[in-house]
Amino acid sequence: MIEPNRRFPDRTATEPRLLPATSGAVALLAGAAAAGVLLLALGIGLGSGVPVWPLAVFLLVAAVALAILAGRKGLLARGAGSAAGAAREPVAAEQAAARAALRELRSGDLVTAAEARPHLVPRVRSAIATAAEGLASLAEQLREVNGEMASSADGVVRMTAELASSSSELSASVAEITAAMEELARTASGISERAIAQAELAARVERRGAVGEEALVEAVGGVGEVEARIAAIAERTDALGARSKEIYRVLDLIAEIAQETHVLSLNAAIEAAAAGPEGRRIAVVAEEVRRLASRSRDSVASVRALLDEFSASIRGTVVATEEGAKETRRVLGSAEQAAAAVAELRAVGAETSARARRISAATREQDGASDEVVATLRDVGYVVERTSAALSGLDTTQRRLERLVLGVELLAQGLRRDSPTSLVHLAEGWGARIVGETEVQRALDDLLVEAPYLDDAYMADAKGYALFLGSRRRPVDAQPAAGGGAKASPEPDRDLSARPWFRAVVARGRTVLTAPYVSVNGRTCFTVAVPAFGPNGELRSVFGVDVDVHNWTRIGAAS
Amino acid sequence: MVPGSFLLFHRGGGLWGIDSGQVVRIGPGRSESAPGEAETEAGGGTLRVELAGGSAPAAGPVALAADRVEGVVAGLAVRPLSTALRTFWPEAGFGIALYSGRPVILLDPLHLPLPLVASGGPDA
Amino acid sequence: MDAPKANETPAGERSGHLLVRVGEQICAVPVGAVRRVVRALTVHPLPGARAELAGLAEFAGEPLPVLDLGRLIGAPIGPHPLFPVTVVVWSRTADGREAIGLAADEALEVVDLSAASWLPTAGFLVGEALVGDQVVRVLDPDQLGAG
Numbered sequence: 001m002i003e004p005n006r007r008f009p010d011r012t013a014t015e016p017r018l019l020p021a022t023s024g025a026v027a028l029l030a031g032a033a034a035a036g037v038l039l040l041a042l043g044i045g046l047g048s049g050v051p052v053w054p055l056a057v058f059l060l061v062a063a064v065a066l067a068i069l070a071g072r073k074g075l076l077a078r079g080a081g082s083a084a085g086a087a088r089e090p091v092a093a094e095q096a097a098a099r100a101a102l103r104e105l106r107s108g109d110l111v112t113a114a115e116a117r118p119h120l121v122p123r124v125r126s127a128i129a130t131a132a133e134g135l136a137s138l139a140e141q142l143r144e145v146n147g148e149m150a151s152s153a154d155g156v157v158r159m160t161a162e163l164a165s166s167s168s169e170l171s172a173s174v175a176e177i178t179a180a181m182e183e184l185a186r187t188a189s190g191i192s193e194r195a196i197a198q199a200e201l202a203a204r205v206e207r208r209g210a211v212g213e214e215a216l217v218e219a220v221g222g223v224g225e226v227e228a229r230i231a232a233i234a235e236r237t238d239a240l241g242a243r244s245k246e247i248y249r250v251l252d253l254i255a256e257i258a259q260e261t262h263v264l265s266l267n268a269a270i271e272a273a274a275a276g277p278e279g280r281r282i283a284v285v286a287e288e289v290r291r292l293a294s295r296s297r298d299s300v301a302s303v304r305a306l307l308d309e310f311s312a313s314i315r316g317t318v319v320a321t322e323e324g325a326k327e328t329r330r331v332l333g334s335a336e337q338a339a340a341a342v343a344e345l346r347a348v349g350a351e352t353s354a355r356a357r358r359i360s361a362a363t364r365e366q367d368g369a370s371d372e373v374v375a376t377l378r379d380v381g382y383v384v385e386r387t388s389a390a391l392s393g394l395d396t397t398q399r400r401l402e403r404l405v406l407g408v409e410l411l412a413q414g415l416r417r418d419s420p421t422s423l424v425h426l427a428e429g430w431g432a433r434i435v436g437e438t439e440v441q442r443a444l445d446d447l448l449v450e451a452p453y454l455d456d457a458y459m460a461d462a463k464g465y466a467l468f469l470g471s472r473r474r475p476v477d478a479q480p481a482a483g484g485g486a487k488a489s490p491e492p493d494r495d496l497s498a499r500p501w502f503r504a505v506v507a508r509g510r511t512v513l514t515a516p517y518v519s520v521n522g523r524t525c526f527t528v529a530v531p532a533f534g535p536n537g538e539l540r541s542v543f544g545v546d547v548d549v550h551n552w553t554r555i556g557a558a559s
Numbered sequence: 560m561v562p563g564s565f566l567l568f569h570r571g572g573g574l575w576g577i578d579s580g581q582v583v584r585i586g587p588g589r590s591e592s593a594p595g596e597a598e599t600e601a602g603g604g605t606l607r608v609e610l611a612g613g614s615a616p617a618a619g620p621v622a623l624a625a626d627r628v629e630g631v632v633a634g635l636a637v638r639p640l641s642t643a644l645r646t647f648w649p650e651a652g653f654g655i656a657l658y659s660g661r662p663v664i665l666l667d668p669l670h671l672p673l674p675l676v677a678s679g680g681p682d683a
Numbered sequence: 684m685d686a687p688k689a690n691e692t693p694a695g696e697r698s699g700h701l702l703v704r705v706g707e708q709i710c711a712v713p714v715g716a717v718r719r720v721v722r723a724l725t726v727h728p729l730p731g732a733r734a735e736l737a738g739l740a741e742f743a744g745e746p747l748p749v750l751d752l753g754r755l756i757g758a759p760i761g762p763h764p765l766f767p768v769t770v771v772v773w774s775r776t777a778d779g780r781e782a783i784g785l786a787a788d789e790a791l792e793v794v795d796l797s798a799a800s801w802l803p804t805a806g807f808l809v810g811e812a813l814v815g816d817q818v819v820r821v822l823d824p825d826q827l828g829a830g
Contacts, residue, residue: 273793641748648729
């Protein structure tokens with residue numbers, strides 16, 4: 001904790017405590033020590049994460065102070081020797097003034113240290129002023145560098161965050177793409193399988209089509225044969241028809257002969273009857289002949305019936321063969337159509353087969369391609385993992401950097417400078433202003449508006465009870481009556497007496513700047529607390545502000 | 560007395576004969592009918608066989624209708640008409656003969672069958 | 684040449700008859716009267732003749748009048764005959780005999796018919812007889828000339 005020992009508003013100087021040492025040797029030793037510490041700090045600054053700048057600068061200040069003191073002692077010795085006795089009063093005043101200035105300087109209050117003091121010799125005054133300016137300038141430079149570091153750190157943070165999110169996005173994308181590629185590979189292999197199956201099917205169809213075509217050609221040939229046979233049958237039936245006509249004629253002839261024979265037999269019988277008894281034998285013969293003729297007639301009738309049947313069946317055959325021929329021709333037509341269809345089918349099958357083979361080849365290619373893609377993605381995945389690991393390392397570095405930045409900032413804040421970047425200076429200004437306000441609450445609220453890097457502002461009484469509270473985040477309850485009152489309010493907690501900064505202020509009687517801590521809402525901040533004293537030096541109130549580190553370091557660095 | 564020669568002619572499917580001595584003229588008939596067609600309607604006939612006399616001499620000359628004239632034939636063996644023929648063909652005629660295997664009825668000029676008589680008078 | 688035969692049959696005796704069919708009727712002609720059975724002769728119709736006279740034919744060098752047996756006996760016309768015949772019969776007349784042809788559809792056979800089954804009728808149909816279960820009509824050709 002840095003505790004610039006300064007009371008407000010009284011500027012009663014107290015007796016400074018002089019460091020006992022011989023002038024030159026002490027100066028040299030201090031300088032060497034300071035230099036060594038400085039070097040050490042430079043060497044391990046970035047790695048340790050613990051700010052050592054405060055120690056180094058403090059030692060530097062101490063060295064300068066010692067140097068000046070030594071010089072002053074020398075001067076005092078010389079001055080004491082030359083103007084002893086007669087100049088004792090003005091020298092004591094001068095000593096007091098110098099001591100006061102150095103004390104201010106030592107305590108880090110560069111503003112008061114540089115103030116003009118009537119009793120200071122110009123040389124001393126200018127030396128102190130120079131020292132103060134040098135320190136202020138150093139502090140300012142520190143702050144600038146710190147600011148650059150902070151923005152770099154911001155940049156790193158941003159980059160890290162972006163990188164992290166990119167890498168996580170990338171990871172997610174890699175995972176997605178990998179999944180998609182695998183899906184694609186599966187689909188492709190599925191397509192390939194189907195294509196192969198289809199090609200096989202097409203090949204089978206082709207073969208079957210070839211078989212079918214052969215069968216059809218055979219069938220067509222067969223049909224042609226059948227047609228030829230039918231034609232042959234038709235010819236034969238025609239011949240048979242002609243023969244049967246001949247037979248009918250012959251039958252007619254035989255029938256006629258039979259009839260004639262019959263009539264002949266009748267005539268014979270008639271003659272026999274006329275012949276009387278001698279005609280008996282003729283009558284017998286006549287009867288035989290008649291029977292013969294009758295049998296002939298019957299035979300002819302039978303044959304004719306058979307022939308009729310035969311003719312009918314032949315006619316039937318002719319009709320049937322004609323029908324058959326028609327049917328055959330129809331079948332032939334169908335077969336030819338079927339042959340054409342099969343040829344088409346074969347062509348289609350061949351095309352399908354070719355297409356399937358192309359698909360198969362394409363999917364195989366795709367397989368290879370997707371394999372490559374998956375392999376590439378896997379490489380990317382490894383890269384992303386390594387990047388993430390590096391980033392997490394960077395994250396650690398980032399946190400150390402942030403801590404370093406904060407540390408340097410706090411070191412710089414340890415010096416009160418007349419600058420809007422000096423929080424102690426600002427806080428003491430606000431405190432002085434608000435104590436004199438009638439509407440403190442409104443002043444607190446206005447302050448929060450004016451300084452956006454402040455989270456809270458409060459005015460507590462000497463007991464640590466927060467009379468007024470201004471908060472950026474939490475709604476503030478109705479103000480209690482001035483002078484404090486033990487009114488029970490659910491929140492916020494108005495009893496600040498236990499706060500470390502309150503205790504430090506009470507103990508030290510000076511403006512206190514705390515180390516950074518994590519507030520209730522998870523933000524890193526520190527508190528500047530400024531005491532106000534009554535006319536008798538009693539603590540009357542404490543004014544405090546909570547500074548959000550993140551907001552302050554960026555805003556403070558920018559100005 | 561059987562005539563020696565007869566004029567043979569066809570009419571109505573039958574073959575007829577008349578004493579050629581009785582025939583005066585053969586001329587065209589009133590209607591043109593195809594030869595061979597049996598024309599039994601009275602008066603028709605491609606030809607007219609005009610005869611010298613008729614059953615009623617006072618009536619003037621008589622003609623017979625003929626489809627076709629066969630010719631004049633001599634030496635026919637004339638037989639009398641049989642009972643059955645006369646029973647079933649009441650027209651008169653004095654005989655029947657055969658000419659080239661075909662029966663011929665020989666007509667009596669005095670008793671000509673009406674169906675065979677040509678209608679109308681002789682042509683001018 | 685044909686000699687005259689005795690046609691008359693004493694009653695009760697069986698004598699030969701030629702059975703011929705005309706239409707669906709069967710006629711019986713005594714064999715003694717039958718001169719010849721021949722295939723149907725060419726008949727030349729006589730214009731103006733009665734319907735029973737089919738026409739004139741030639742047989743054995745002589746003109747033959749042919750009667751339509753169907754019309755003679757009033758038999759309804761039967762199916763078209765395959766082998767029509769002309770039965771040439773002798774018909775005795777006052778001065779001898781003459782040949783008459785009878786146009787029939789079919790000549791069947793010669794059978795003996797018993798006289799007891801005859802029914803005496805007028806005209807040339809002199810009776811009916813039974814051959815098997817078939818009724819036959821018996822002709823007397825001598826009466827044919829009478830019409």
